[in-house]
Amino acid sequence: MHYSFVALTLGVLLGSLPGVAETDGQPSDSVSAASLCERALLNFQAEAIRFNESGTEMRPSGQPVLDRVVALASTCPQSLIDITGHTDSSGNEFSNQRLSLERAQAVADLLVARGIAKERLVVSGIGSSDPVADNAKRYGRSLNRRIEIVMRPTPADGLSRPRSPPDS
Numbered sequence: 001m002h003y004s005f006v007a008l009t010l011g012v013l014l015g016s017l018p019g020v021a022e023t024d025g026q027p028s029d030s031v032s033a034a035s036l037c038e039r040a041l042l043n044f045q046a047e048a049i050r051f052n053e054s055g056t057e058m059r060p061s062g063q064p065v066l067d068r069v070v071a072l073a074s075t076c077p078q079s080l081i082d083i084t085g086h087t088d089s090s091g092n093e094f095s096n097q098r099l100s101l102e103r104a105q106a107v108a109d110l111l112v113a114r115g116i117a118k119e120r121l122v123v124s125g126i127g128s129s130d131p132v133a134d135n136a137k138r139y140g141r142s143l144n145r146r147i148e149i150v151m152r153p154t155p156a157d158g159l160s161r162p163r164s165p166p167d168s
Helices: 003-014 033-043 060-075 093-113 138-144
Strands: 079-086 121-125 146-153
Touching: 033 060, 033 146, 060 079, 060 093, 060 146, 079 093, 093 121, 093 146
Parallel strands: 079 121
Antiparallel strands: 079 146
8 A cells, every 4th residue: 555645544534643754744755654554553542332221233423433443444454453342230241241242243243344354353242341430320331331442453473362351
């Protein structure tokens, strides 16, 4: 892929990339496209994709997040995408574990439908074990029903490694 296209696309997606020098308003050609992708992936932060209670249908607010993920994944085809499902603490943990995995798989299916190879996706569900808000309140539970997406470069040896699960 041509460097200028990668730099332009990543600039649009992320605003700017730290450490990329410009000459006459253009990125320096001394930075490779792979290096730009690696920096972009390390700086990429996707907002959580939210779900309604007990369901696997993504809220409409998740669509722009998926648009950004697809754009970056298409520009950086050597990236891996970790998709981790979370639930609130309503119900039993066995059901929450299953639901969180179903939500993560639903997002993965949407990415595959938009042209992202399923081999690039690492899908997991961790139930209610990693809340970001108080499950005692309705608003907190709504924040805990989420998908988190992390994009990362492919390891140098080409082997896909899932990220480490969060500490409990």
